Amino acid sequence: MIIPRIIQNSLTETLKKTHKVIIIYGARQTGKTTLSKELIRQTGLKTLIINADQQKYIDVLSSSDLSQLKALTEGYELLFIDEAQRVPEIGINLKILHDEQAGLKIIATGSSSFDLAKKITEPLTGRKKVFTLFPISQQELLFNQNKFELSDSLNEYLIYGSYPAVSTTVNHAQKQELIEEIGNSYLFKDVIEMTNIKYPNKARDLLRLLAFQIGSQVSIHELSRTLKLNQETVENYIRLFEKTFIVFRLCGFSRNLRKEVTKMDKFYFWDNGVRNLLINNFSSLAFRNDQGALWENFVISERMKYLSNNRMLTNTYFWRTYTGSELDYVEERDGMLTGFEIKYGKKIPKVPKTWADIYNGQFQVINKENYLDFIT
DSSP states (O other): OOOOOTTHHHHHHHHHHOOOEEEEEOOTTSSHHHHHHHHHHHHOOOEEEEETTOHHHHHHHTSOOHHHHHHHHTTOSEEEEETGGGSTTHHHHHHHHHHHOTTOEEEEEEOHHHHHTTSSTTTTTTTEEEEEOOSOOHHHHTTTSOHHHHHHTHHHHHHHOOOHHHHTOOOHHHHHHHHHHIIIIIIHHHHHHHTTOSOHHHHHHHHHHHHHTTTSEEOHHHHHHHHTOOHHHHHHHHHHHHHTTSEEEEEEOOSSOTTBOOSSEEEEESOHHHHHHHTTOOOOGGGOSOHHHHHHHHHHHHHHHHHHHTTOOOEEEEEEBTTSOEEEEEEEETTEEEEEEEOSSSOOOOOOHHIIIIIOOEEEEEOTTTHHHHHO
16 A cells, blocks of 8 residues: 655655755655655656665766766666665765756665765755655555544554554554564664664663653763763764654753753654564553553654654754643744643643743643644
8 A cells, every 4th residue: 555655745846846856864664765766657757766785886876977977877867866875975976967967857865874974965055955754654644544543543553653564564463573674674773784883782772771761851971871881972872863763852942041951852763663662562552551651752753743744844842840840842933832741641731830921832732632633
């Protein structure tokens, strides 16, 4: 089953109306190749499809030799390079093709080191348009299901996540096998092998520690002491996890009031299934004590996908004071502040007095009754 992706229309418009190089970032197995090939099919352009694992292409695409690059792409209207981060100096060579081959359109996909090695960013300044593809969002699932069906399957998304292959599989055992393969064979392998992490076992342990602390403020000092790594190394590893689309962070919101807590960040996983893989727990919700954490991770990650997919420029935070007032999630957009409490149960908390009095911010509770309106 093909699940339409929200960014597809923007990709099509960019490809048809501009000469910019299209860059599609995203973790492995999120559907970058499938989406690109569907885009190619729809446009009908004569396309050279290159898998960057093949040495014959790597040699040409890293040559910086215009004659070789022209010979490779001659007669084609579109060049598609899959996992382009594997090509040395790919950014410079794409710049040469962009500048010298005016009739050639280019799509390149990449996962982890694509951004880390800065192979693309600087050479293609002003020449590229970047898109990010995440695991399937609830908004995208609405193309094939209605809200009742999505809500009915909520527990499965909380446990197994929403990578494309997992979302389209019904059997629970197969879902677990797939998320294990995605995590162990692609995500973690990419981080360790492609970024030259010095202590791979401790990097995996760090991810596990983050997985146990979703929804809580994380102390880098405590993590470094537990792992027996210096704080700089821990911070570098976390940045790698962010760049490889495993986790993202929320910083504390503050207008420099002395009572606000801002020194420690919160970390969430882009996919609940990956989080549960790290703690080795795919038990049903009825037998778990982390229902609230799973719910918070799911709602916030889905909201972040929604904002990114719909290109809504928004600053995102959490908010907490030393006196105990807090909001799970805060958005700042167009000068307006909105605070959200994300509750798995039916309890409706009151707006924190400090938030209402000082910031005059809006307030909303997100629960199982209204979450689909918030994330779709």
